[in-house]
Amino acid sequence: xxxxxxxxxxxxxxxxxxxxxxxxxxxxxxxxxxxxxxxxxxxxxxxxxxxxxxxxxxxxxxxxxxxxxxxxxxxxxxxxxxxxxxxxxxxxxxxxxxxxxxxxxxxxxxxxxxxxxxxxxxxxxxxxxxxxxxxxxxxxxxxxxxxxxxxxxxxxxxxxxxxxxxxxxxxxxxxxxxxxxxxxxxxxxxxxxxxxxxxxxxxxxxxxxxxxxxxxxxxxxxxxxxxxxxxxxxxxxxxxxxxxxxxxxxxxxxxxxxxxxxxxxxxxxxxxxxxxxxxxxxxxxxxxxxxxxxxxxxxxxxxxxxxxxxxxxxxxxxxxxxxxxxxxxxxxxxxxxxxxxxxxxxxxxxxxxxxxxxxxxxxxxxxxxxxxxxxxxxxxxxxxxxxxxxxxxxxxxxxxxxxxxxxxxxxxxxxxxxxxxxxxxxxxxxxxxxxxxxxxxxxxxxxxxxxxxxxxxxxxxxxxxxxxxxxxxxxxxxxxxxxxxxxxxxxxxxxxxxxxxxxxxxxxxxxxxxxxxxxxxxxxx
Amino acid sequence: xxxxxxxxxxxxxxxxxxxxxxxxxxxxxxxxxxxxxxxxxxxxxxxxxxxxxxxxxxxxxxxxxxxxxxxxxxxxxxxxxxxxxxxxxxxxxxxxxxxxxxxxxxxxxxxxxxxxxxxxxxxxxxxxxxxxxxxxxxxxxxxxxxxxxxxxxxxxxxxxxxxxxxxxxxxxxxxxxxxxxxxxxxxxxxxxxxxxxxxxxxxxxxxxxxxxxxxxxxxxxxxxxxxxxxxxxxxxxxxxxxxxxxxxxxxxxxxxxxxxxxxxxxxxxxxxxxxxxxxxxxxxxxxxxxxxxxxxxxxxxxxxxxxxxxxxxx
Numbered sequence: 001x002x003x004x005x006x007x008x009x010x011x012x013x014x015x016x017x018x019x020x021x022x023x024x025x026x027x028x029x030x031x032x033x034x035x036x037x038x039x040x041x042x043x044x045x046x047x048x049x050x051x052x053x054x055x056x057x058x059x060x061x062x063x064x065x066x067x068x069x070x071x072x073x074x075x076x077x078x079x080x081x082x083x084x085x086x087x088x089x090x091x092x093x094x095x096x097x098x099x100x101x102x103x104x105x106x107x108x109x110x111x112x113x114x115x116x117x118x119x120x121x122x123x124x125x126x127x128x129x130x131x132x133x134x135x136x137x138x139x140x141x142x143x144x145x146x147x148x149x150x151x152x153x154x155x156x157x158x159x160x161x162x163x164x165x166x167x168x169x170x171x172x173x174x175x176x177x178x179x180x181x182x183x184x185x186x187x188x189x190x191x192x193x194x195x196x197x198x199x200x201x202x203x204x205x206x207x208x209x210x211x212x213x214x215x216x217x218x219x220x221x222x223x224x225x226x227x228x229x230x231x232x233x234x235x236x237x238x239x240x241x242x243x244x245x246x247x248x249x250x251x252x253x254x255x256x257x258x259x260x261x262x263x264x265x266x267x268x269x270x271x272x273x274x275x276x277x278x279x280x281x282x283x284x285x286x287x288x289x290x291x292x293x294x295x296x297x298x299x300x301x302x303x304x305x306x307x308x309x310x311x312x313x314x315x316x317x318x319x320x321x322x323x324x325x326x327x328x329x330x331x332x333x334x335x336x337x338x339x340x341x342x343x344x345x346x347x348x349x350x351x352x353x354x355x356x357x358x359x360x361x362x363x364x365x366x367x368x369x370x371x372x373x374x375x376x377x378x379x380x381x382x383x384x385x386x387x388x389x390x391x392x393x394x395x396x397x398x399x400x401x402x403x404x405x406x407x408x409x410x411x412x413x414x415x416x417x418x419x420x421x422x423x424x425x426x427x428x429x430x431x432x433x434x435x436x437x438x439x440x441x442x443x444x445x446x447x448x449x450x451x452x453x454x455x456x457x458x459x460x461x462x463x464x465x466x467x468x469x470x471x472x473x474x475x476x477x478x479x480x481x482x483x484x485x486x487x488x489x490x491x492x493x494x495x496x497x498x499x500x501x502x503x504x505x506x507x508x509x510x511x512x513x514x515x516x517x518x519x520x521x522x523x524x525x
Numbered sequence: 526x527x528x529x530x531x532x533x534x535x536x537x538x539x540x541x542x543x544x545x546x547x548x549x550x551x552x553x554x555x556x557x558x559x560x561x562x563x564x565x566x567x568x569x570x571x572x573x574x575x576x577x578x579x580x581x582x583x584x585x586x587x588x589x590x591x592x593x594x595x596x597x598x599x600x601x602x603x604x605x606x607x608x609x610x611x612x613x614x615x616x617x618x619x620x621x622x623x624x625x626x627x628x629x630x631x632x633x634x635x636x637x638x639x640x641x642x643x644x645x646x647x648x649x650x651x652x653x654x655x656x657x658x659x660x661x662x663x664x665x666x667x668x669x670x671x672x673x674x675x676x677x678x679x680x681x682x683x684x685x686x687x688x689x690x691x692x693x694x695x696x697x698x699x700x701x702x703x704x705x706x707x708x709x710x711x712x713x714x715x716x717x718x719x720x721x722x723x724x725x726x727x728x729x730x731x732x733x734x735x736x737x738x739x740x741x742x743x744x745x746x747x748x749x750x751x752x753x754x755x756x757x758x759x760x761x762x763x764x765x766x767x768x769x770x771x772x773x774x775x776x777x778x779x780x781x782x783x784x785x786x787x788x789x790x791x792x793x794x795x796x797x798x799x800x801x802x803x804x805x806x807x808x809x810x811x812x813x814x815x816x817x818x819x820x821x822x823x824x825x826x827x828x829x830x831x832x833x834x835x836x837x838x839x
C-alpha cells in the first residue's frame with residue numbers, strides 16, 4: 001500500500017461521512033435534539049466540501065438519505081467548483097435530484113432561494129429537473145414549491161400554467177388536472193380526480209363525511225398514503241389492501257405503532273405480511289452458515305417523537321430479513337423477548353451480556369443492530385468483543401458487524417461498539433444483505449485506491465454507465481427536444497467546452513442549453 | 526406526599542406519614558398556597574417538594590433557646606430560629622438533569638435510583654414497587670437540590686463511564702469472559718455501596734416517627750460531627766428485616782452543614798453561648814461572629830453582637 005498519511009486521513013473522513021450521510025436526518029433523535037444535529041451536520045458537510053470536493057460530490061452516488069443529499073446539493077450549488085471538482089459534478093447533482101422525492105427537492109429549492117443561491121448553474125439545475133416533472137401535477141400538489149422554484153430560476157411557463165400559479169382562476173383550464181382543481185371548488189365529483197393531499201382540503205371545505213371521502217379517493221392514494229390511512233379506513237368500515245405490498249421497514253413501523261393487544265389479535269396477518277415483504281427483499285438468496293443477531297429493543301430504540309420507534313423498526317426489519325436470508329438464524333433481543341412481534345422499546349441496553357450469549361452459539365456471522373449506547377454495564381460489549389477477537393477467535397471465523405441506525409453528532413459518525421468491529425450506518429434494513437457482504441471486506445483497512453475505485457463504480461452506476469439494477473429503476477429522462485431527438489442524458493455529456501454557439505457559459509459544468517422551449521414544450525427560457 | 530383532592534387547596538402531609546387504615550390525624554396536615562413549585566393540573570400523587578419538608582424539618586429540630594440566657598434576642602426567645610429560609614435549586618434548573626433523566630433507561634424491575642451529579646451523590650430515591658418507580662421517576666425533576674449539586678452540574682463535561690476492563694491474559698474460552706463480566710458487575714456493586722454511598726448512612730441521627738404494621742417511618746439528620754458529606758431524608762423500612770420500602774434523601778450544601786453544626790452544638794449545650802463556644806474550641810466572640818456569618822445574627826441581642834464584632838476587630 002502506497003497510501004500517504006494524508007490518504008489515510010482522507011479515507012477515514014470519507015467513510016465517516018458516508019456513515020453520517022446514511023443515518024443523519026434533520027429530525028430529533030433519542031440522544032440529541034434537532035439543533036445539535038443540524039449544527040454538527042452543517043459543519044461536517046462544510047468540512048467535506050472544502051477539503052474533498054471531488055469525493056464529496058461522488059458520495060452523492062452512495063445510498064445517502066434525501067436529507068443529506070439535499071444538504072450536499074445545496075452546498076455544491078452555493079460554491080464555485082474549483083480545479084479539484086468532480087468532472088461530473090452537475091450530472092451527479094441531477095441524478096441525485098431524480099432519486100429524491102419531489103417534496104424534498106422543492107424543499108431544497110426553497111432553501112436555495114432562502115440562502116440567495118442563484119447562479120447560472122443553480123438555475124440550470126432547477127430548469128432541468130422541472131423539465132422532467134409532470135408540471136400540471138406538481139402545480140396542483142406542490143403549488144408553493146413550484147412557484148418558488150419557477151420564480152427563483154427565472155423560468156417562464158406556458159400561459160395556462162402561469163395563469164394557474166400566478167394569475168386569475170376565473171376561467172376554466174384546458175389541462176384536465178388543472179381543470180379538475182378548478183372545478184373541485186364547486187363540484188364534489190371533481191375532488192376524487194385530484195391527488196389525495198389536495199383532495200383532503202377540498203373535502204373539508206365541502207364538508208364531505210370522512211368515510212365517503214376515503215371510499216371515493218381510494219384509487220388516487222399513493223402506496224404510503226394507503227399505509228398511513230389503514231387504521232382510519234378500518235375505523236370507517238372500509239377494507240384495506242394487502243399489507244405485504246408495502247416496504248418491509250414501513251410494515252415494521254406500522255406494527256410497532258399498534259398496541260400489544262392489537263398485535264396479538266392480528267398476529268397471523270402481520271406475521272405473514274412481514275415474512276412476505278422480507279422474502280421479496282431477499283429474493284431467493286441464501287446466506288450459508290449460522291447467523292446470530294443481537295437486536296436492540298432498549299428504551300433508546302424509541303427514537304424520538306418525530307421518528308417514533310425508528311431504530312426499533314430497523315431492528316425488527318433486520319430480524320425478518322435475516323430469518324428469510326440465513327440458513328440457520330437466531331435473533332437475540334436485549335429484553336430477552338422471544339416474540340419479535342410484541343417488542344417494545346423498554347429497559348436498559350445490556351448489549352455486552354447478549355453478545356456473550358450470541359457468541360456461545362458459535363455463529364459464522366454475528367450481526368449487532370443497535371444505536372451503540374452500551375450502558376448496562378457500560379463498555380461490556382467492547383471488552384467482550386475485544387477479548388473474543390484477541391484471545392479466542394484469533395482465526396476470525398466469526399464475522400462480526402455492527403449496524404447502527406443512529407448518527408452521533410459529537411463524533412460526526414455513527415457510534416462504535418468496539419475497535420476491530422466494523423460499524424456501518426444503516427438507513428433501511430433492506431440494505432442488510434449488501435452491507436453484511438461488504439462488511440467482511442471492510443474489516444481490513446481500505447486503501448485510498450480501493451475507495452476511489454468503489455466510488456467511481458457507484459458514480460458510473462448512478463449516471464447510467466454501468467450495469468446496475470438501481471440505474472434501471474430510475475425513470476428515464478422524459479424530455480425530448482422540440483426537434484424530436486431525445487435530450488442527451490446529462491450523465492453522458494463529455495466534460496469539455498460548452499456546445500458551439502454557447503458563448504455565455506464560462507462555467508464548463510453548466511450543461512449547455514439552447515434558449516428554445518424545453519421539456520414537453522412547457523418550460524421556456 | 527401531596528394529595529390533590531381536586532378541591533381548591535392542595536394538601537400536603539407534613540413530611541411523609543405512615544398510618545394504618547382507618548386512623549387519621551388531620552391536625553398534622555398543612556395546606557399549601559404559595560409554596561408549590563408547580564401547579565398540579567391533574568389529579569395525581571406527587572411527592573412533597575423537598576424544601577417544604579426541609580424548612581419544617583429544621584424548625585422541628587431547632588426550636589430556639591429553652592433558657593432565656595441574656596445574650597439571645599426577644600425574637601430568638603419567641604420564635605426560635607424561625608422564620609427559616611433556605612435556598613434550594615429546583616430540579617429543572619440543574620444543568621442537564623432533565624436530559625439525563627430522559628435518556629436514562631429504566632431497568633426491568635428497578636425500584637430506586639441514586640442520582641449522582643458530577644460524581645457527587647445528590648439524592649437517593651426508592652419506592653416499594655417497580656411500577657411505583659416508573660410512575661414517580663419524573664417527579665425527581667420536580668425535587669429540590671442543594672446549591673452544591675447545582676454548582677457541580679454547571680462544571681465542565683460529562684463524567685466518563687466506569688468502563689469494563691478484562692484481564693485478557695486469563696481468558697481462554699467464553700466461560701472466562703462470562704466469569705469476568707459477572708465479577709465486574711459484582712465489584713462495581715460493592716464499590717458503589719461501600720465507597721460511593723458510604724457517607725449516606727455513616728453518620729446520622731434517626732428518629733422513628735411512626736410505626737404501622739411491620740413498617741416504620743423514620744427521618745434522619747446528620748449529627749454534624751463530620752463535615753464531608755451530609756444527607757437528610759426519610760425512609761420507610763420493614764421493622765424486622767430492615768428492608769427499605771421507601772427512601773428519599775437530600776444532600777445538604779456546605780453552608781447548610783455549617784449552620785446545622787452550629788445549631789446542633791447550641792442545642793446540645795442548652796443554647797448557652799459560652800459552653801457552645803468551648804465545645805467548638807473558640808472564644809464566645811468568635812462563636813458569635815460565626816453565628817452572624819451563618820445568617821443567625823438576628824438571634825443575638827444587637828448590643829451583644831456589636832460587642833463581639835468590636836472585640837474581634839481588636
